[in-house]
Amino acid sequence: MGRVTEIQCAVIGYGGAFSMGKHHADMMERTGVMKVVAVCDVDPKRLEAAKSELPGVRTYLSVDELLAKEDFDLAAIVTPHNTHAPLALKCLKAGKHVIIEKPMCLTVKEATAMIEAAKQKGVMLTVYHNRHWDGDFMAIREVVEADLIGEIFHVEMFGGGYHRPGHWWRSDKAISGGLFYDWGAHYLWWLLQLIPHPIQSVVGAFHKLKWHDVTNEDHVQAIIRFANGTVADVQFSTLAAAGKPRWFILGTEGAVVDRWEGKFSLHYFVNGIRAETQVPYKESRWFEFYRNVANHLLHGEELAIKPEQARRLIAIMEYAERSAKQGGKALSLPYEQA
16 A cells, blocks of 8 residues: 555535634645545535535535545534534544544543544544644743743733624534633633643633623633642633733743734843833744644644643633532642642
């Protein structure tokens, strides 16, 4: 048998919101070694869009039909959050490599089932944490890794504002997982890259006070304590009448304050004298995700986004809610080793 030089791919979920199905297909084709051969969606109109945008692609209305009729290597799952685990498990058990849109799933139990299925079948499982390569995060990480602010001991992260959520599946808690599970997945991924220590405990506070026509929470908070003593306070809100910086990072030798304005403030000391400068964001490089996946499958390059890493942030969100329901009790997380 000759060496595999092309990866046959299927996109599961070609919804119109943010055109994410098309985004994944384009990224695959851009690698030059990944070929989109099939698209699956429950909406016939979206399948017609796929045929128009991806000439020659074959389309299916169900994953069962896709798996029964199509010979492919890798599936990208780009569907509502509560469907990620069931669909991924079908594909993994069929021996397919799987990419899941973030968040990975809704619970640690689901994440673990997928990780174990991938290991049993000897296939790849990863999560599309494309914002690992966001220009703002890469610039902040570079400052931290250069030790310009010393050892981080306190982090605050904030996202949101004051607005009525829209009426769609992302505002339906049973489908989305709740307010934390959208941008929270990005923020928590960033946080865990900057603080390379096990999580000691999570305390949650969840509020449902105003927007009763949707089921997502109005305001959520997770206070995360790491084994080295670092504490992070992560909040998302649709009830915040006043905003906060997106990043507020305190280190023993300086600080970072970022308001998502194309640059962030770096506070530091030169010969004991306080100084401040503005650091511009880098250029985002989302394609790095698919470049890495292709090289991992064809050449054995180390996978950049490992499923065990993605499971950690699912644990934070799930256990923050459990903590909130227990009156703010500090909870330890599974699979964390001090």
